[in-house]
Amino acid sequence: MSEKEGRVPPGGALAHRVPDLGALELLLAVARLGSLGAAARELGITQPAASSRVRSMERQLGVALVDRSPRGSRLTDAGALVTDWARRIVEAAEAFDVGAQALRDRRDSRLRVTASMTIAEYLLPGWLLALRAQRPDTAVSLHAGNSTVVAERLLADQADLGFVEGVSVPAGLDSAVIAHDRLIVVTAPAHPWARRSRPLKSAELAATPLILREEGSGTRQVLDAALGGLARPLIELSSTTAVKAAAVSGAGPAVLSELAVGEELATRRLVLIPVEGVTLARDLRAVWPTGHRPVGPARELLSLTRG
Incomplete structure (x- = not known):
């Protein structure tokens, strides 16, 4: 057999030769x-539309399919044969539809989310509560980690959707x-910075050992990029909650998401330290x-995150 004789017809050629499912x-x-009129009513179309569809099918196949008369419509011999083939095609399409729906049902029965710590916590x-109201039967699992971990899980097909807060979008x-967020410098009320009359200089912030998240976290990435480098951490912790608790205890100054410290600022367990010469705004993605x-x-x- 030659290469030409064994070649499959170009994509789409079959669709032009075979009538559509409707x-x-x-x-x-x-x-x-x-x-023909009863068939049109059952399918919810007009009789002229049904007649036009039959004529179009006859032109496409090159044979007469239906004999029309005042007493009704009768299949021609060719029409009866085509009907047998059509039945098998429609049954196969119905099986295809059932299988596709089963795949959608399996997909929709679970949702795997991975998110960086600030987004996961706050x-x-x-x-997820709003999603549960819309989809009570969907089982949701949430894995929290830094932005690097979020990217790894998505690329390994271990999550369906992720959320990060770093400087840039991870590769792939x-x-x-x-949403948008702002990082702020906070300390316990007894810290010397809390008694400053002037804003903290960005260079002083960069040179001060801070309570920091681990490398790979979005907060650490944004702060490092904004300051052009950081001093060796005073303490390095793996969650926003842990960083906040250390700052409240008086261990030292910290840089945290504004989302995370509203209650602590309101109750004066933490104090906001103004900083000049640097912008610590960031996008949440x-x-x-x-x-x-x-x-x-x-x-x-x-869609809910944008609402």
Whole structure:
């Protein structure tokens, strides 16, 4: 067999030669009901539209399929044969649809979320409660880690949707900005910085050992980039809650998300330290593997974050 003889027809050629499912379903209804008008009513279309669809199918196949008369519509011999083939095609399409729905149901039965610590602790609980109201049967699992871990889990297909707060989007991921945040410097009230009359200089902040998140965290990345480098950490901790607790205890100054310290500032367990010469604003992003836009529950959760 030559290469030309064994070649599969170009994609889309079959679709031009075979009637669409709607036309085949109409032909089956005519065979079952014996009337083009009755078939049209069952399928929710007008009789002229049904007639036009049958004529189009006859032109496409090059044979007459239906004999029309005042007493009703009767399949021609060719029409009866085509109807047998159509029945098998429609049954296969129905099986395909059932299988595809089963895949969607399996996909929609769970949602795996991974998020950096600040988002996981202070924003995601509200979003997930709202999602549960919309999808009570979807089981949600949440893994919290730094921005590097979020990227790793998404790229390893261990999560359906992620959230990060770093300087840039990790390689291999697409993103959408869902919120904005600001990092602030805080200390316990007894710390000398709390009695300053002037804002802290950015250079002094950069040179001071701080209570910091671990390397790879979004907070650490933003602070390092904004200051052009950091002193060796006073303490290095793996969660926002732990950093906040250390600062409240008086261990030293910390840089935290404004989202995380509202209550502590209001009750004076922490004090805001103004800083000049640097902007510590950052974008919070939803992320997912490049080219794989969120679908199902992940898409709904993404929509809720923007609401």
